[in-house]
Amino acid sequence: MSFSMSKASLPSLEIGLNALSGVLDKAQAFATSKKVDPSVLLGTRLCPDMFALTRQVQLASDLAKNGMARLAGVEPPRFEDTETTIDQLKARLAKTVSFLKTLDPKKIDAAADREITFPLGPTKKGHMQGDDYLSHFVLPNVYFHLTAAYAILRHCGVELGKQDFLGGIRMKMT
Amino acid sequence: MSFSMSKASLPSLEIGLNALSGVLDKAQAFATSKKVDPSVLLGTRLCPDMFALTRQVQLASDLAKNGMARLAGVEPPRFEDTETTIDQLKARLAKTVSFLKTLDPKKIDAAADREITFPLGPTKKGHMQGDDYLSHFVLPNVYFHLTAAYAILRHCGVELGKQDFLGGIRMKMT
Numbered sequence: 001m002s003f004s005m006s007k008a009s010l011p012s013l014e015i016g017l018n019a020l021s022g023v024l025d026k027a028q029a030f031a032t033s034k035k036v037d038p039s040v041l042l043g044t045r046l047c048p049d050m051f052a053l054t055r056q057v058q059l060a061s062d063l064a065k066n067g068m069a070r071l072a073g074v075e076p077p078r079f080e081d082t083e084t085t086i087d088q089l090k091a092r093l094a095k096t097v098s099f100l101k102t103l104d105p106k107k108i109d110a111a112a113d114r115e116i117t118f119p120l121g122p123t124k125k126g127h128m129q130g131d132d133y134l135s136h137f138v139l140p141n142v143y144f145h146l147t148a149a150y151a152i153l154r155h156c157g158v159e160l161g162k163q164d165f166l167g168g169i170r171m172k173m174t
Numbered sequence: 175m176s177f178s179m180s181k182a183s184l185p186s187l188e189i190g191l192n193a194l195s196g197v198l199d200k201a202q203a204f205a206t207s208k209k210v211d212p213s214v215l216l217g218t219r220l221c222p223d224m225f226a227l228t229r230q231v232q233l234a235s236d237l238a239k240n241g242m243a244r245l246a247g248v249e250p251p252r253f254e255d256t257e258t259t260i261d262q263l264k265a266r267l268a269k270t271v272s273f274l275k276t277l278d279p280k281k282i283d284a285a286a287d288r289e290i291t292f293p294l295g296p297t298k299k300g301h302m303q304g305d306d307y308l309s310h311f312v313l314p315n316v317y318f319h320l321t322a323a324y325a326i327l328r329h330c331g332v333e334l335g336k337q338d339f340l341g342g343i344r345m346k347m348t
Contacts, residue, residue: 003286003305008182012309046220046329112177120347127346131177135186136343143317144339150318151325155220165318169310172301173294 005071005112005134006105012139013064014097016146019167020060021093023150023160028086030158038086044152053152055081057089060145061096067138070118071111071130072103179245179286179308180279186313187238188271190320193341194234195267197324197334202260204332212260218326227326229255231263234319235270241312244292245285245304246277 031038045052051059058081069076077099083089111130118133120126128137150165205212219226225233232255243250251273257263285304292307294300302311324339 003177003179003182003283005177007305008177008309012314015310016314046325047331050325050328109177125348127348128344131181132344135182136189137340137345139313140186140190140317140340141336143314144321144324144336147318147321148325151220151224151322154224157221162315162318166311166314170302170306171311174299174301 004105004109005131006103006108009068009071009108009134009139010100010103010105013068013100013142015167015169016142017060017064017093017097019165020057020146020149021090022167023153023158023164024057024086024090024093026160026164027153027156027158030153030156031086034157039084041153041156041158042084042086042089044156046148046152046155050148053149054083054089056145056149056152058083058092060142060149061092063138063141063145065096065099066118067133067142068100068103068108070116071134071138072107073111074103074107178279178283179305180277180282183242183245183282183308183313184274184277184279187242187274187316189341189343190316191234191238191267191271193339194231194320194323195264196341197327197332197338198231198260198264198267200334200338201327201330201332204327204330205260208331213258215327215330215332216258216260216263218330220322220326220329224322227323228257228263230319230323230326232257232266234316234323235266237312237315237319239270239273240292241307241316242274242277242282244290245308245312246281247285248277248281 027041042054043052066076079092083092114130116128116130116133118126154160201215205215216228217226240250253266257266288304290302290304290307292300328334
């Protein structure tokens, strides 16, 4: 019956980021089979003022690592946004998951009542209570970018299903 | 410091579904100003084998109400999928939020270790532990459909920003 901030976040984020890595594998296979330069997929966006695929992946990574680092009270690693290939984006996702594994679940659990301060754009700052920050900012934002990346690739014609989005969840089927 | 299954879900779902209702308001205003039949927006999809906007909204509603009803151990209301207008979809979202408010948080909290059984397509069933079902199935699926609906409307040219997706969260800005 024990449920906690860390339990509500670390496994979900790990599953979601790993699922995105699998989605990128399918994008690579699609590009190869269609003889399309993968950079075409990476530069695709759903509308002119939405981010392209590369940035969606970077943002999923950033929201997860920065959000959880703030809740755990540690400095997040800084990833330069220099990825230009699918392999590099997959490496970034793997690095993000590795970083999440270093965080102390107890510190995350203890952050429920603590005020979290985070940058909102270049000059402004947001302030939220820890539990709200996790449930109403970090998780929705990460899922937003995971879904946007998936949707861009569906839009490009990559064959993906909901299971590719949900990833390696513990489910029995009968 | 108290965090729980119900706290990790009911407020987030309410905020997310209400945010989608606000997104639909902007879709209606866009249709009016562009003299576009709103049904064009409701029938838009990001690729031929993804659901159109109407179905994305219905699925966000269904995943939230059915998922949380199963966790609370009650029968969810059945909504017929007959909506053809933005107002009808907004009414469905409002009904979903009203239903979520009737659920007993304590019953949801007590479901962490319970096996949840749910339909997967017409013949198969999924089985997950309650806490996994919430964190790895219900919430990701709801956010998937909230994001897909938002992305379809961005794709159509409706002016939306991340705040429209996040909705009425408790955040101070400085």
